[in-house]
Amino acid sequence: MQADKIKLTSLSSKGGCGCKIGPADLAQVIRALPQTAPNPDLLVGLDTSDDAGVYRLSDELALVQTVDFFTPIVDDPYSFGQIAAANAISDIYAMGGTPLTVLNIVAFPISTLDKQILADILLGAADKVKEAGATLVGGHSIDDKEPKFGMAVTGLVHPGKVRTNAGAKPGDKLILTKPIGVGILTTSIKKDQLSDAEVARVTSVMATLNKTAAEVMSRYEVNACTDVTGFGLMGHSLEMAKGSGVGLRIAKEQVPVLPRVRELAENGFVPGGTKNNFAHVEPSVTFAPELDQIDRWILCDAVTSGGLLIAAPADQAEALLDDMRKAGVEASLIGEALDEHPGQIEVTVR
Incomplete structure (x- = not known):
C-alpha cells in the first residue's frame, strides 16, 4: 500500500474532526478527582480550564506544559503531522510562552500500514517543530489499530508575563x-x-x-x-x-x-x-x-x-x-x- 494512496481519514472510527472528549463529559470526570494540596509555584493548573499548565522555577522563569493528539483529519500524512504539531504547540503560544522541547506521541498499525506513512507524519511534524524554533527530544509509540499522533510540548515564559483565559476585563x-x-x-x-x-x-x-x-x-x-x-x-x-x-x-x-x-x-x-x-x-x-x-x-x-x-x-x-x-x-x-x-x-x- 503506497503512502500517497491511503485515505487516512477512513481509518478513524470517530470521523473527521478529531474531536476532544466533550466539555460536559470532561467536566464531570475532572470533578470526581480528589483535590490536591495547593502548590504556590503552580501558577496555572486545572482551575480555569486553561490551555496549558504553568509551573514557576524561579522569579524569572516558568515552565509551560501541554499535550495533545488525535486521529487523522486529512488524508495526506505529511500534512497531518504538520497540523498535529501546530495544534499541540499552539497551547504554548496561547499562554504567552516560547516552545522549547517536544515529545512525539504515536499510535500506529505498524503491521498493516506502509511504514512510509508514519515516516511522512513524523517528517511533517518535525518540519513544523523546526519552524517553531523548538527541539524534538524523543517520544513514545504503540502499535494500535487506529493511527493517532500528537505531542507533549514544554515551553518557557516569564512568571509575570503568563497569558491566561481568566484575565479579560470589561471594555476589552x-x-x-x-x-x-x-x-x-x-x-x-x-x-x-x-x-x-x-x-x-x-x-x-x-x-x-x-x-x-x-x-x-x-x-x-x-x-x-x-x-x-x-x-x-x-x-x-x-x-x-x-x-x-x-x-x-x-x-x-x-x-x-x-x-x-x-x-x-x-x-x-x-x-x-x-x-x-x-x-x-x-x-x-x-x-x-x-x-x-x-x-x-x-x-x-x-x-x-x-x-x-x-x-x-x-x-x-x-x-x-x-x-x-x-x-x-x-x-x-x-x-x-x-x-x-x-x-x-x-x-x-x-
Whole structure:
C-alpha cells in the first residue's frame, strides 16, 4: 500500500474532526478527582480550564506544559503531522510562552500500514517543530489499530508575563486570529465533499503556527488569551467569560468563517463534537433570534489547530489588529467584554 494512496481519514472510527472528549463529559470526570494540596509555584493548573499548565522555577522563569493528539483529519500524512504539531504547540503560544522541547506521541498499525506513512507524519511534524524554533527530544509509540499522533510540548515564559483565559476585563475587545468552520470542513473531507483547492485551504489554516500572532501579541498589554480548538469558538469564549468573571458579546457577522462551511453544514456534514459543544454552551449563550440552528452550530464548531482568541484593552485593540494583519495573520475583531451578564455570552448578528 503506497503512502500517497491511503485515505487516512477512513481509518478513524470517530470521523473527521478529531474531536476532544466533550466539555460536559470532561467536566464531570475532572470533578470526581480528589483535590490536591495547593502548590504556590503552580501558577496555572486545572482551575480555569486553561490551555496549558504553568509551573514557576524561579522569579524569572516558568515552565509551560501541554499535550495533545488525535486521529487523522486529512488524508495526506505529511500534512497531518504538520497540523498535529501546530495544534499541540499552539497551547504554548496561547499562554504567552516560547516552545522549547517536544515529545512525539504515536499510535500506529505498524503491521498493516506502509511504514512510509508514519515516516511522512513524523517528517511533517518535525518540519513544523523546526519552524517553531523548538527541539524534538524523543517520544513514545504503540502499535494500535487506529493511527493517532500528537505531542507533549514544554515551553518557557516569564512568571509575570503568563497569558491566561481568566484575565479579560470589561471594555476589552476580542480578536480572533484564524477563521472557523474547520470541523465541518474536515468532516466533509471524509465524505469526499471538498475540491483539492478547498482541502489545501483548510489544511493551510490548520498547519499555520500561531507563532506570528503570539509574537505580535507579546508587544501589547493583552489581558487574556486562549486558543480555539476542540470546544469551538463558543466553548473557549465561555471558558474566558467564566474564568474572567465578565460577559462577552460576539457579533456573528464579524466572525471569519471558511468558504462553503454553511452550505456543507446545511447538507448534514456537522460533526458530533460540534453538536456536543452547542449542547454544552446553550444554557450560557443568548443567540440573536435571527440566527438559525446552522449559524449556532458553526459558532460552536469543533476546531483543530485554530487561532488565538485575545482580549485586548480597547485603546490598544485596533493597533494590535492592524499589526497582526500587516504580519500576515488573518485576524478579525469579533466582539467585546462587558460588565453585564458575567460568565455568559451574548451573540448578536453584527
